Amino acid sequence: MKITKILFSLLLISSVFIIGCGPKDADIKAAVEEKLKANTDMTGPMTVSVTDGVATISGECKDDACRAKCEDLAKSAKGVKSVVNNCVVAVKTVAPVEVASDDALATGVMDATKDHPGVKASVNDGVVTLTGEIKRDQLSKLMMTLNTLKPKKIDNQLIIK
Amino acid sequence: MALQEKYKQLTEAAGTAGIINLQVREQSNVLYIDGEAPTPAVKDKLWDIYNRIDPDFRSGDLVMNINVAAGAGTKAKVTTDSSNLNIRKGPGTDQPIVGKAAHNSIVTLLSKTNGQWWLIKTDEGEEGYAYAEYLTPE
Numbered sequence: 001m002k003i004t005k006i007l008f009s010l011l012l013i014s015s016v017f018i019i020g021c022g023p024k025d026a027d028i029k030a031a032v033e034e035k036l037k038a039n040t041d042m043t044g045p046m047t048v049s050v051t052d053g054v055a056t057i058s059g060e061c062k063d064d065a066c067r068a069k070c071e072d073l074a075k076s077a078k079g080v081k082s083v084v085n086n087c088v089v090a091v092k093t094v095a096p097v098e099v100a101s102d103d104a105l106a107t108g109v110m111d112a113t114k115d116h117p118g119v120k121a122s123v124n125d126g127v128v129t130l131t132g133e134i135k136r137d138q139l140s141k142l143m144m145t146l147n148t149l150k151p152k153k154i155d156n157q158l159i160i161k
Numbered sequence: 162m163a164l165q166e167k168y169k170q171l172t173e174a175a176g177t178a179g180i181i182n183l184q185v186r187e188q189s190n191v192l193y194i195d196g197e198a199p200t201p202a203v204k205d206k207l208w209d210i211y212n213r214i215d216p217d218f219r220s221g222d223l224v225m226n227i228n229v230a231a232g233a234g235t236k237a238k239v240t241t242d243s244s245n246l247n248i249r250k251g252p253g254t255d256q257p258i259v260g261k262a263a264h265n266s267i268v269t270l271l272s273k274t275n276g277q278w279w280l281i282k283t284d285e286g287e288e289g290y291a292y293a294e295y296l297t298p299e
Contacts, residue, residue, distance in 0.1 A: 094186055096188065097188045097193045110254065111254045111292065136217075139217060139218070143218050144204075144208060144227075145277065147224055147226050147227075148226050148227075148276035149276070149277070151224060152191065152224075153191050153222075153224065154218070155221045156219055156221065
């Protein structure tokens, strides 16, 4: 009788142990959080929740690659069965391109073409139009300078000799 | 997005070459690439790629505003074709000439007025504005 009791209680203890053997959700959460630290492309804080081994991650990523990386990292954490990826890709605010005024452009173009006597240039609504002729080895240098004047566009109609 | 694809090799090269404050923007069918190159060689390399993708820069669909990063105190070589470089009283070819920097000589950059005009000082102590196209930071 006594032996049966002991055996029974042993069985009970071991069954509890076996059932509770998988990592707890809290441990999985910590593991996922640790893994996600490896992703340095996050643009905001990341939150993780885990229910029955299913990890839900949310936060702000720089791009799609960063978002995919978050998911892979979360999946690689011990005990994670699946991942719900609620991460969003940050919308970039791009400042519009600044175009110089025609007066500023005309002055800049005049300076830039001074040493290229064959080149004629006109400026209209931000567009610099080049006509006339130039030697090929001079073209890059002229273009490099004209490109720094903040034109809207450069229309190169030069005859290249 | 088609332009970003056309010049992909260029923008990728700009990214890996360490262009400072690199910005790539597309607006009204023109791609704008802005930034500062760490060395003159990097700037030249990007222009070579540009010339390869769009021979002789004919398409008019890219504005590449890349300057060479150079702070006050930087030494620069006078890289004119053969003549001496005019040093002017102010930033503009309409300004009076106050001195000359010899071809291939080294001058000191004092400040940048803009991408075109730099305030420089020669070893002889002459000070004034010179056209940046003919100055190559060392």
